[in-house]
Amino acid sequence: MSAQMEEWHFPAGYDQSYLPDPSSPYWFPHRETMDPEERNAAVLPRLREVMEYAYANSSFYKDKWDAVDCKPADITSWEAFEQVPVVTKAEMRQAQADHPPFGDYLCIEPTDVHHIHGTSGTTGQPTAFGIGRRDWEVIADNHARILWGMGVRPGDTVFVAALFSLYLGSWGAMAGAERLRCRVLPFGAGAQGMTSRAVNWLARLKPTAFYATPSYALRLAEVAEQEKIDPREFGLKVMFFSGEPGASVPTVRKAIEDAFGATVIDCGTMAEMTPFMSASATAGTPDGMLLWQDIVWHEVCDPDTFRTVPFGSEGTPVYTHLERTSQPMIRLASNDLTRWVLEDNPCGRTYPKLPDGVYGRIDDMIHIRGENVYPTEVDNYLRGVEGYGGEHQIIVRRTGSMDEMIVRAETTHPEGRRSEFEQRTGSGLQSFLGVRVTFESVDANTLERAEHKSRRVVDEREHTKR
Ligand code: 8LE
Structure with missing residues (x-):
């Protein structure tokens, strides 16, 4: 052998x-x-x-x-x-x-x-x-x-x-x-x-x-x-x-x-x-x-x-x-x-x-209202969206007794086309992930870029726990 x-x-x-x-x-x-x-x-x-x-x-x-x-x-x-x-x-x-x-x-x-x-x-x-x-x-x-x-x-x-x-x-x-x-x-x-x-x-x-x-x-x-x-x-x-x-x-x-x-x-x-x-x-x-x-x-x-x-x-x-x-x-x-x-x-x-x-x-998986969301799924979806500006953040917070997931993504679209972009991308993302998402857009090149490994998830629930 x-x-x-x-x-x-x-x-x-x-x-x-x-x-x-x-x-x-x-x-x-x-x-x-x-x-x-x-x-x-x-x-x-x-x-x-x-x-x-x-x-x-x-x-x-x-x-x-x-x-x-x-x-x-x-x-x-x-x-x-x-x-x-x-x-x-x-x-x-x-x-x-x-x-x-x-x-x-x-x-x-x-x-x-x-x-x-x-x-x-x-x-x-x-x-x-x-x-x-x-x-x-x-x-x-x-x-x-x-x-x-x-x-x-x-x-x-x-x-x-x-x-x-x-x-x-x-x-x-x-x-x-x-x-x-x-x-x-x-x-x-x-x-x-x-x-x-x-x-x-x-x-x-x-x-x-x-x-x-x-x-x-x-x-x-x-x-x-x-x-x-x-x-x-x-x-x-x-x-x-x-x-x-x-x-x-x-x-x-x-x-x-x-x-x-x-x-x-x-x-x-x-x-x-x-x-x-x-x-x-x-x-x-x-x-x-x-x-x-x-x-x-x-x-x-x-x-x-x-x-x-x-x-x-x-x-x-x-x-x-x-x-x-x-x-x-x-x-x-x-x-x-x-x-x-x-x-x-x-x-x-x-x-x-x-x-x-x-x-x-396992510890980066977002548990939200009984569902599991991988941050990579959000990345995968947004990268395929026309007008995506290249970077995003995922914010998870507790409002009252409910967990909420906010996705904030950059867009290359000008002001006038933002609301259509937000509506389309927000509902698309929601059905792709199978959980409710609040979607917001910001100007391209405004979110921080990673020089090493990206950290896109901000879990405010953890911060309140500390
Ligand atoms: C998905 C493998 C190396 C030296 O590039 C590295 O990043 O090692 P490190 O800093 O010990 O981090 C390891 C963790 O990075 C893994 O547990 C995994 O969560 C992630 N990782 C590394 N390479 C990949 C990866 N996740 N795909 C990869 N190709």
Whole structure:
């Protein structure tokens, strides 16, 4: 088995000089196209191996599993694996408070940490990510492999337009592109005037590939337009995104495709799960995300029991590292929502797929008068409306005993046509969502644009609770 699974061992380590045959769409042809049952059969003992490693090298996992009498050696079936308790972000924060700075799930010597990243920490204490040198190389290798699958090739110029600091997204994209022998432009984002400079550099350099958050790509298109530059002139071929829903939200995806004339690829799990591109679309299967199950083991689970749901069903992603030796995550609960399927993928890879991407977080879902609304549904609807100005806010408030949802959207229509626009869009949105909505419009370019991940929901009910 392992002879066929190219370079399949734990701890992982890859031949850094390897590049596939230029004519191959696959980096590791066998691993990517093998019978999924056979792949799963190779993954199960690997999961046991990773668990044995974590048990031996971290008091975090040892204590957690001892408490429920879960022994790595007993993980001989999927049934057994699904009963391994999930890891939550709160547990990691606690472990880092008790064992600063990396927590007692680090599993390597603190001196072997090669990169430190972290959560943005806008709420509460940030979590530190400590990634070992060897792991960083393996991450780069995995990301290079996935970028190859997207159609990126050695010598291509890759423009990275996301924050370069604690955020792992940009660094992970860069590491992969470097390993693929691309020319990387780590442009960054977020500083004053940077978007307009990005337009200038893109127009001059004409890169092949581009990485950012979907919100930021749309922002960039707006700024280009203000500067009378057509983003299609950048000549981008592949645009890959992570960080938030968008690249799999149909109207958002189309808006990006139309603006830039490039293939839009969705990818991304969580920073803790780096190589976070292990969920990613490919050149041959550009929609949704494939789950590269030999890099990270992805489960879609019932959010209450954390047992895997059948293909075709909705659930929450739960992730397990197959190759990390530093801070390995074993059944990390994401709190996101998605649906998975197993079907023939046009690219020939035999991985399961998230056909609608990851469409929201459980805690971002708006519960209103007994209905659930995903903020991405509002985005999806508005983006398809003629005269939409490009940005919106969702305000949820309690008036008397009733919850009320107000959607405030920008419009390009002049004053005289506002009331018709408001009426039409308001009633359309209401029937699309199936809940009552108060709809208001404001001038285009008046709501704040995201330089990173957008935050469009203002839940005033939470504010009154505090
Ligand atoms: C829908 C994956 C990365 C490094 O880009 C990232 O954003 O990691 P981070 O900051 O730990 O945030 C992870 C969360 O962002 C996920 O739990 C999910 O809610 C959201 N997210 C990331 N990528 C996507 C996404 N949501 N589609 C995506 N492609």
